[in-house]
Amino acid sequence: STPPPVPSITQQPQHVTVAVGATATFSIVATGALPLGYRWQRGGVDIPGATAATYTTPTTTSADDGAVFRVIVSNAAGSVTSQTATLTVGRGWRQIGAAVATPGFDPTLAVDTNGVRYVSYTQASAGFQRVFVKKFENGAWTVLGGGAVNAASNESARENTLIIGPNNLPELGWYESTGVQVARWNGAQWDKIGTDLLVNRPSDGTPRSLQMARVGSDLIAAWIEFVAMPTPQQRIAVQRYDNATGTWSGGFVPGVIDAKFIRLAIDSAGFPAIAYVPDRGIAGDGAIKVARQSAAGWAVLGGDVGPVPVANSSGVVANYGFDIRYDSAGAPLVFGSVDGLRLFAFRYSANAWQPLTGADGVFVSLDPVTESTALMAFTRGGPAITVAYARQHRQNTGGLEFFTEFLNWNGVAWVPVGDTLRFFGRTLSPSLTPTGEPIFTAQANSLTNEVVVQQFVP
Numbered sequence: 001s002t003p004p005p006v007p008s009i010t011q012q013p014q015h016v017t018v019a020v021g022a023t024a025t026f027s028i029v030a031t032g033a034l035p036l037g038y039r040w041q042r043g044g045v046d047i048p049g050a051t052a053a054t055y056t057t058p059t060t061t062s063a064d065d066g067a068v069f070r071v072i073v074s075n076a077a078g079s080v081t082s083q084t085a086t087l088t089v090g091r092g093w094r095q096i097g098a099a100v101a102t103p104g105f106d107p108t109l110a111v112d113t114n115g116v117r118y119v120s121y122t123q124a125s126a127g128f129q130r131v132f133v134k135k136f137e138n139g140a141w142t143v144l145g146g147g148a149v150n151a152a153s154n155e156s157a158r159e160n161t162l163i164i165g166p167n168n169l170p171e172l173g174w175y176e177s178t179g180v181q182v183a184r185w186n187g188a189q190w191d192k193i194g195t196d197l198l199v200n201r202p203s204d205g206t207p208r209s210l211q212m213a214r215v216g217s218d219l220i221a222a223w224i225e226f227v228a229m230p231t232p233q234q235r236i237a238v239q240r241y242d243n244a245t246g247t248w249s250g251g252f253v254p255g256v257i258d259a260k261f262i263r264l265a266i267d268s269a270g271f272p273a274i275a276y277v278p279d280r281g282i283a284g285d286g287a288i289k290v291a292r293q294s295a296a297g298w299a300v301l302g303g304d305v306g307p308v309p310v311a312n313s314s315g316v317v318a319n320y321g322f323d324i325r326y327d328s329a330g331a332p333l334v335f336g337s338v339d340g341l342r343l344f345a346f347r348y349s350a351n352a353w354q355p356l357t358g359a360d361g362v363f364v365s366l367d368p369v370t371e372s373t374a375l376m377a378f379t380r381g382g383p384a385i386t387v388a389y390a391r392q393h394r395q396n397t398g399g400l401e402f403f404t405e406f407l408n409w410n411g412v413a414w415v416p417v418g419d420t421l422r423f424f425g426r427t428l429s430p431s432l433t434p435t436g437e438p439i440f441t442a443q444a445n446s447l448t449n450e451v452v453v454q455q456f457v458p
């Protein structure tokens with residue numbers, strides 16, 4: 001006769017975060033020949049009485065922070081042990097696991113709908129700059145695929161970007177001198193999506209400022225290409241991948257020839273909008289503009305976005321970060337800081353850019369004597385509109401302190417999310433967990449270029 005099937009786990013226990021004084025519940029789904037037995041463990045030791053598919057802890061204390069749980073499922077045919085799940089207890093910013101990489105450069109964070117965290121970054125390996133993606137599971141950061149995504153390439157990777165695809169798995173973009181590369185994780189390996197992407201061939205320069213977004217099962221990628229002839233131009237390229245046909249199509253955004261940085265958003269009809277900063281040469285960056293595609297083609301919306309930028313003491317206007325989103329009513333929103341002192345938000349309404357709040361849209365004003373914006377970034381996806389920015393504060397002793405803060409737009413005003421964090425990284429890639437808590441990755445140490453992930457525990 002056929003032996004009964006050994007238990008199989010179809011849903012692993014998930015990490016749980018609770019406040020001090022709450023309880024935490026872990027659960028599992030398993031199949032196999034009945035009856036199934038369950039034996040929960042904490043730190044590898046059996047928990048008395050924890051013999052069901054779900055286990056709820058007693059009231060937690062700060063001493064429970066970091067505890068690791070797993071369950072052994074058994075039947076007459078054998079047993080199987082689940083992955084571990086970590087309990088986080090207490091309010092405040094917490095580092096997720098050990099460092100993701102040391103060193104690591106240009107880290108990007110993506111969080112799937114189950115709260116699973118992924119980080120991409122680049123790192124020198126065998127004479128090339130390789131790009132890696134790690135997933136946080138079982139209390140540790142693990143490389144997807146066991147190595148670099150571009151391990152077979154004879155080119156170095158640049159400026160990677162990471163998003164979550166329609167299958168709730170990560171998709172990665174990066175660029176090499178030969179063009180933009182895109183790959184998706186299928187659960188076991190990285191699959192390349194199409195060939196090297198460039199609009200202008202042969203290339204006159206390495207593409208940069210890569211952005212990616214999903215449109216249903218399709219994918220949109222946008223970047224800047226340098227075109228040398230007939231006159232030097234910095235064009236915005238936009239390509240769409242049709243998942244049904246497996247083909248890329250698109251071209252340059254017409255009328256834009258001087259883009260220095262770009263950010264991408266997608267409207268409810270699936271059309272892209274590109275916020276960009278014009279390059280003004282030795283004068284630095286221009287004011288933010290937005291080009292949006294519709295069924296009628298591309299158009300630049302309403303002129304410059306934001307208050308008039310102020311040049312620094314050297315006469316240069318510098319960009320400290322900006323982004324574009326769509327609100328729930330389908331209107332574009334642009335956030336930015338072009339002078340290092342004022343953070344602003346504008347909404348496109350009645351064919352013009354209108355301040356989201358206040359007379360000029362400014363929601364953070366820093367003291368020009370003691371403070372300045374170090375960088376700013378924005379969460380992508382989800383209903384919440386959340387801004388993260390880092391500022392540097394000059395102390396009386398002359399030394400610098402760095403702070404990272406998150407602000408959430410509630411429809412009327414900007415409200416702090418979490419506590420101010422004494423932390424600064426040279427890059428900042430923020431997101432939100434499925435329950436709305438801020439989380440970000442950054443290069444945390446300018447000497448070792450250590451990549452870490454910090455999450456706020458409510």
